[in-house]
Amino acid sequence: MTRAVVHIASSRLGTIRVPEADLLRFPGLPGFPGARRFALVEHDHRGIFGWLVSADLPELAFVVTNPWNFVPDYDPAVPERALRGLDAQSLDELEVLAIAAFEGDRIFLNLAAPLLVNPKSRSALQVILDGDTWSTRQPIPPPSPTGEGEPAEGAGDADVRPESGGGST
Amino acid sequence: MLVLSRKPGESVRIDGRIKVTVVSATSRHVRLAIEAPDEVEIHREEVYQRIARANREAARAASGSGEALSAARGEGGDAMPREGGPP
Numbered sequence: 001m002t003r004a005v006v007h008i009a010s011s012r013l014g015t016i017r018v019p020e021a022d023l024l025r026f027p028g029l030p031g032f033p034g035a036r037r038f039a040l041v042e043h044d045h046r047g048i049f050g051w052l053v054s055a056d057l058p059e060l061a062f063v064v065t066n067p068w069n070f071v072p073d074y075d076p077a078v079p080e081r082a083l084r085g086l087d088a089q090s091l092d093e094l095e096v097l098a099i100a101a102f103e104g105d106r107i108f109l110n111l112a113a114p115l116l117v118n119p120k121s122r123s124a125l126q127v128i129l130d131g132d133t134w135s136t137r138q139p140i141p142p143p144s145p146t147g148e149g150e151p152a153e154g155a156g157d158a159d160v161r162p163e164s165g166g167g168s169t
Numbered sequence: 170m171l172v173l174s175r176k177p178g179e180s181v182r183i184d185g186r187i188k189v190t191v192v193s194a195t196s197r198h199v200r201l202a203i204e205a206p207d208e209v210e211i212h213r214e215e216v217y218q219r220i221a222r223a224n225r226e227a228a229r230a231a232s233g234s235g236e237a238l239s240a241a242r243g244e245g246g247d248a249m250p251r252e253g254g255p256p
Contacts, residue, residue, distance in 0.1 A: 011232070012231065012232055027208065027210070029224055030217055030218075030220040030221035030224055031220070031221030031222065031224040031225045031228075032224060032225075032228070051231075059232070060228055061228065061231050061232065062224075062227055062228060062231055063227070063230075063231045081207045082207075084207045085207045085208045099223070099224065099227045100227065101223070101226055101227040101230045101231075102230045102231065103230055110220075110223050110224075110227065112219075112220065112223075113220045113223065113224075125210075126220070126224075128210075128212055128216060128217065128220050136219060136220065136223040137223070
């Protein structure tokens with residue numbers, strides 16, 4: 001049973017094969033109460049962004065990232081009941097992901113409602129933090145091909161540079 | 170939809186495991202006490218709807234092909250976020 005493989009016909013990523021035991025199990029998400037099982041798939045080769053692909057609603061996928069990649073002082077006050085719901089004593093036992101929204105050349109992170117994952121049990125939930133300390137739309141810098149320590153932009157990659165040429169198409 | 174009348178101090182029981190008690194009521198405010206298992210998510214409706222909207226917008230954006238998303242993958246070149254995130 002645990003070796004069963006789930007095939008997800010994702011409208012965004014094509015067919016994905018994931019061992020059923022590796023799927024993350026949510027109690028549903030706000031806006032998508034029927035989306036309970038998700039596969040976490042790497043998006044880029046450095047592991048900054050990942051895809052969270054629904055096994056229940058093949059047209060549903062989110063881009064996610066570790067929020068501390070972009071917001072080093074992120075300090076979500078996760079309520080005790082959310083920890084208990086994932087069989088965790090503290091946030092240290094859980095993986096934290098933020099949903100990213102891509103709009104043209106702009107990226108926003110939802111820091112008000114992070115995803116919590118228990119890596120051992122694969123159970124997960126989206127916790128809605130109390131208060132308004134953290135935004136649902138925290139802008140972050142777009143990926144830059146010209147960061148320090150990076151190779152200078154390679155040949156022929158102008159189409160992936162949001163900052164080049166001013167307006168977007 | 171079920172509509173019930175309750176006085177302060179009275180409760181309703183939902184699904185055998187959720188108890189909602191009216192703590193106090195005025196003409197403008199009702200205070201509710203909710204007892205439920207940990208796995209039951211409880212939110213003010215407008216807060217829940219704000220997150221639901223954010224999720225729907227993020228899902229819609231992910232189904233498109235934003236420039237930044239393509240850049241994050243490094244499509245067509247070595248266009249990646251810096252190691253260690255933003256400056």
